[in-house]
Amino acid sequence: MSTANKVSWGEWIRERDDPTTAAGKPEALEDIVVLDLSHKSMAGVICSAFLAEFGARVIRVEPPGGDTARFFSPFGLEHEGTGLGYLVEGRNKLHITLDLTREGGRAILKELAGHADVIVETHKPGQMDSWGVGYRQLREINPRLIYVAHSTYGQFGPEAKRQSNKPDYEVADQALSGILHVTGEMPTGEEPKPWEVPTKAGNWFGWYASGAWGAFASLAALHHRELSGKGQMIDITGSEAIMRFMEDMILWYEKAGVERGRIGLLDTSVFPYTFVRCKDGFTMIAGFSDVNFQALTTIMGRPELRQDPRFKGFIDRLQMENKIALHSIVEAWSQNYTADEILGMVHDYVLNKRGPGIVATGRVNSPTQTLNEEHWWKRGAFEKVDDPVYGELTMQGTPWKMTETPPRTKWVCRPVGADNEFVYLNYLGYGRDRMAALKEQGIL
Amino acid sequence: MDDGRSYFDWTAETFDPTKIFQKPEALRGVRVVEMCTLVLGPAAPDYLAEFGAEVIKVELPPGGDTMRYVPPEGFFWRNLCSGFTPVNHNKYHIGLDLHKEEGKELFRQLVAKSDVVVENLRAGGLDSFELGYRQLVEVNPQLIYLAANGFGQWGPFSVGRASYDLLAQAVSGMASITGFPGRSPMKNGIFIGDFFGALMNDLAILAALHYRDRTGKGQFIEYSQGEGLVRILDWTWLYQHLTGKERERYGNRDVAISPSGVFRCTDGFVAIAAGDDESFGSLCQAMGQPELAQDARFATLPDRLQPANNETLSAKISAWAGDKSKQELDNLGAEFGFAATPVTTVKDHYEDDHLRTRRSVWTFQDPLYGEMTEYGPAPKLSETPGRYRWPARPVGFHNDYVFRNLLGLSSKRIQALTEQGVVGRWADRPGAKPPDDWQGEGQLM
Numbered sequence: 001m002s003t004a005n006k007v008s009w010g011e012w013i014r015e016r017d018d019p020t021t022a023a024g025k026p027e028a029l030e031d032i033v034v035l036d037l038s039h040k041s042m043a044g045v046i047c048s049a050f051l052a053e054f055g056a057r058v059i060r061v062e063p064p065g066g067d068t069a070r071f072f073s074p075f076g077l078e079h080e081g082t083g084l085g086y087l088v089e090g091r092n093k094l095h096i097t098l099d100l101t102r103e104g105g106r107a108i109l110k111e112l113a114g115h116a117d118v119i120v121e122t123h124k125p126g127q128m129d130s131w132g133v134g135y136r137q138l139r140e141i142n143p144r145l146i147y148v149a150h151s152t153y154g155q156f157g158p159e160a161k162r163q164s165n166k167p168d169y170e171v172a173d174q175a176l177s178g179i180l181h182v183t184g185e186m187p188t189g190e191e192p193k194p195w196e197v198p199t200k201a202g203n204w205f206g207w208y209a210s211g212a213w214g215a216f217a218s219l220a221a222l223h224h225r226e227l228s229g230k231g232q233m234i235d236i237t238g239s240e241a242i243m244r245f246m247e248d249m250i251l252w253y254e255k256a257g258v259e260r261g262r263i264g265l266l267d268t269s270v271f272p273y274t275f276v277r278c279k280d281g282f283t284m285i286a287g288f289s290d291v292n293f294q295a296l297t298t299i300m301g302r303p304e305l306r307q308d309p310r311f312k313g314f315i316d317r318l319q320m321e322n323k324i325a326l327h328s329i330v331e332a333w334s335q336n337y338t339a340d341e342i343l344g345m346v347h348d349y350v351l352n353k354r355g356p357g358i359v360a361t362g363r364v365n366s367p368t369q370t371l372n373e374e375h376w377w378k379r380g381a382f383e384k385v386d387d388p389v390y391g392e393l394t395m396q397g398t399p400w401k402m403t404e405t406p407p408r409t410k411w412v413c414r415p416v417g418a419d420n421e422f423v424y425l426n427y428l429g430y431g432r433d434r435m436a437a438l439k440e441q442g443i444l
Numbered sequence: 445m446d447d448g449r450s451y452f453d454w455t456a457e458t459f460d461p462t463k464i465f466q467k468p469e470a471l472r473g474v475r476v477v478e479m480c481t482l483v484l485g486p487a488a489p490d491y492l493a494e495f496g497a498e499v500i501k502v503e504l505p506p507g508g509d510t511m512r513y514v515p516p517e518g519f520f521w522r523n524l525c526s527g528f529t530p531v532n533h534n535k536y537h538i539g540l541d542l543h544k545e546e547g548k549e550l551f552r553q554l555v556a557k558s559d560v561v562v563e564n565l566r567a568g569g570l571d572s573f574e575l576g577y578r579q580l581v582e583v584n585p586q587l588i589y590l591a592a593n594g595f596g597q598w599g600p601f602s603v604g605r606a607s608y609d610l611l612a613q614a615v616s617g618m619a620s621i622t623g624f625p626g627r628s629p630m631k632n633g634i635f636i637g638d639f640f641g642a643l644m645n646d647l648a649i650l651a652a653l654h655y656r657d658r659t660g661k662g663q664f665i666e667y668s669q670g671e672g673l674v675r676i677l678d679w680t681w682l683y684q685h686l687t688g689k690e691r692e693r694y695g696n697r698d699v700a701i702s703p704s705g706v707f708r709c710t711d712g713f714v715a716i717a718a719g720d721d722e723s724f725g726s727l728c729q730a731m732g733q734p735e736l737a738q739d740a741r742f743a744t745l746p747d748r749l750q751p752a753n754n755e756t757l758s759a760k761i762s763a764w765a766g767d768k769s770k771q772e773l774d775n776l777g778a779e780f781g782f783a784a785t786p787v788t789t790v791k792d793h794y795e796d797d798h799l800r801t802r803r804s805v806w807t808f809q810d811p812l813y814g815e816m817t818e819y820g821p822a823p824k825l826s827e828t829p830g831r832y833r834w835p836a837r838p839v840g841f842h843n844d845y846v847f848r849n850l851l852g853l854s855s856k857r858i859q860a861l862t863e864q865g866v867v868g869r870w871a872d873r874p875g876a877k878p879p880d881d882w883q884g885e886g887q888l889m
Contacts, residue, residue, distance in 0.1 A: 013598060026659075152785065165778055171717050175713075217825055219651060243819050259791050367684055375600045396675045
């Protein structure tokens with residue numbers, strides 16, 4: 001116990017987990033081989049990207065010419081022939097081509113499957129099976145195989161077959177999960193305005209949630225395999241991936257009969273916990289427990305609000321009309337200051353112990369504002385990658401810091417089929433003539 | 445090889461939900477000590493517990509986790525805060541006062557017998573109690589220790605700044621790209637940074653377990669939920685880098701996939717997407733306008749992504765979908781092969797046979813609380829399916845079980861520790877205590 005108090009915790013741990021020291025350390029999943037057969041969906045591409053960040057050897061298999069997901073890109077923008085969303089999630093993967101619509105391609109997939117620990121795919125449910133390369137066929141070749149299938153509705157259940165013809169798009173995942181229904185502005189009148197509608201999370205949240213659960217389940221299954229020797233099949237839907245995050249909505253509905261809807265910037269369970277206008281945009285502000293509400297009202301110079309029957313107790317502040325009233329009161333105050341001035345007042349209150357409780361606050365950043373904050377750069381949340389193919393790029397880094405096996409970005413992406421020679425030689429022993437023939441047949 | 449059965453007959457049997465409790469659990473044998481509050485922290489051990497990890501949740505008696513007192517609009521059901529249980533399934537709840545020396549010693553003994561510690565206190569909080577990573581690794585050299593918070597364990601924002609899910613949405617840029625042009629940045633309707641962040645935490649824990657299985661080495665892991673949201677803003681940062689332009693709010697339009705949007709129909713809203721050329725062709729067929737697929741403005745994805753074309757196409761879909769019902773559009777998507785999915789509500793989920801069969805809507809009979817329904821485990825594993833054994837429990841509910849069975853304390857010793865206030869149970873308060881009619885059901889010995 002004698003180690004404590006010599007250097008501060010922050011200094012001590014930074015010396016051990018600063019991501020700039022990652023290169024040269026081992027990788028957690030470096031013994032794992034993943035085949036990513038994603039088809040027209042980013043869910044699997046994201047799943048394998050997370051595994052690749054932890055060091056898995058990911059072989060990304062695309063049809064000759066490249067997968068459509070390569071071209072999901074803002075306004076059709078391409079960089080060196082690839083869309084931006086794909087570039088971000090192509091990290092650390094080897095990229096090969098293989099035409100699974102042809103028998104010759106499927107025969108090669110069976111050979112590759114013998115080398116794989118994990119297969120990820122996003123074809124329509126039943127498609128791979130009908131080609132003879134679904135889980136129930138590939139497990140005959142490789143009983144230790146872990147096979148992850150992403151879709152919107154799933155591989156089983158009463159609706160699975162009927163819905164199996166739909167491709168997996170993330171907006172559909174958001175719709176089916178319920179998040180769309182509870183995000184966005186409240187209707188204010190008889191005739192709803194164009195923005196008073198269910199509103200999607202701005203990023204590809206359906207695909208990110210699906211991909212992350214896919215990686216989670218793969219790792220849990222790998223752990224089971226260590227002990228049992230058995231592989232298995234994993235069924236992930238982007239819709240249920242988000243649904244698991246839907247808080248207590250279903251219990252509240254069952255027991256109180258309340259169906260959650262949209263409440264804009266307000267919150268169901270805590271208040272104030274919201275965005276308010278400030279001089280230079282919007283700022284987030286929270287002070288919902290009684291003691292933190294005391295801190296907030298002290299900082300605002302409005303101690304009398306604590307005695308107001310509308311705001312006196314935690315539960316009083318949760319009544320809808322009180323939330324709306326309190327939001328206006330806080331906003332009338334916050335509009336006189338910039339977000340940083342408000343943060344300064346909070347800092348002063350907390351660090352100089354001017355009273356009990358704490359307030360959480362921070363500017364609602366535009367992407368540029370986030371990108372310009374030193375904190376994220378220092379911590380490696382952003383990184384500049386100098387890639388041999390794609391040049392110097394600024395992108396998000398890996399979010400985890402780990403002392404022994406830090407995740408890392410080794411390269412950004414690769415062009416279609418860039419690693420064909422290496423992978424087919426390395427794993428299957430294909431020489432130059434065989435490769436040339438397969439290419440000519442259009443299988444690679 | 446495919447034994448002649450249709451694919452969906454085979455999956456129905458392979459994933460048969462009535463067999464869940466007959467199958468093994470993936471993480472059985474992994475013991476996790478949780479020192480967490482609210483959502484970001486507790487949800488990570490919860491997901492692990494759904495797949496078999498043994499999670500011991502340590503709370504300060506008698507009040508426990510703050511999340512016990514954050515019910516929607518103040519609604520408690522049978523003294524249970526409905527917001528508490530979604531992130532506290534299958535756990536063993538103990539009440540232990542870490543301010544007291546004996547409490548610290550029991551905590552260290554627990555950690556010595558565990559694989560993973562998860563905490564989400566302020567940076568360095570447990571270290572100042574002499575119970576942080578650098579002290580615990582001395583009692584358990586193979587320990588995997590994860591610390592999660594808003595801004596990280598070090599760096600300019602790591603001191604003096606409280607954080608919540610919504611602050612992570614704000615500072616990461618997530619809120620700024622959600623919502624409609626000309627309107628305010630939009631708060632996501634759920635605690636997106638917390639629930640998703642907890643899943644990200646688990647990826648690192650499971651990767652670290654895999655490494656430990658091979659090498660015997662544990663490690664320290666930290667996660668900042670702000671950084672987690674930065675990570676998942678897809679093309680935002682690269683777009684900025686390459687064009688110097690700001691990503692804006694685009695409402696329900698996806699400027700990187702076309703068509704993709706949320707369309708008003710006669711009885712609600714339907715998400716429709718057909719970004720790839722094949723499903724776009726199918727959508728055009730369903731619309732009775734097959735010529736659109738040949739139109740130079742729409743023929744390929746890059747064409748459709750040109751802003752003016754994307755807008756024109758959206759308007760056409762909007763006009764077409766407007767006089768159809770949710771069910772009609774859903775059916776057309778299934779028949780022709782494009783994404784068409786109604787915007788669903790919690791009531792839709794509750795009544796959905798598909799979701800219930802898949803146990804994504806999970807109804808169970810609990811000895812304490814009776815019949816109750818929650819959203820079930822998300823991924824479906826054929827050999828080691830996730831499961832709910834019980835929902836959240838009152839503060840200190842499993843004191844006897846954990847202290848007796850795991851640490852080998854006698855009843856007498858537990859009694860003495862309870863009298864000294866080192867070990868404790870629930871306060872007489874909704875959120876902390878069992879239902880009023882509780883007769884001792886559900887306790888473990």
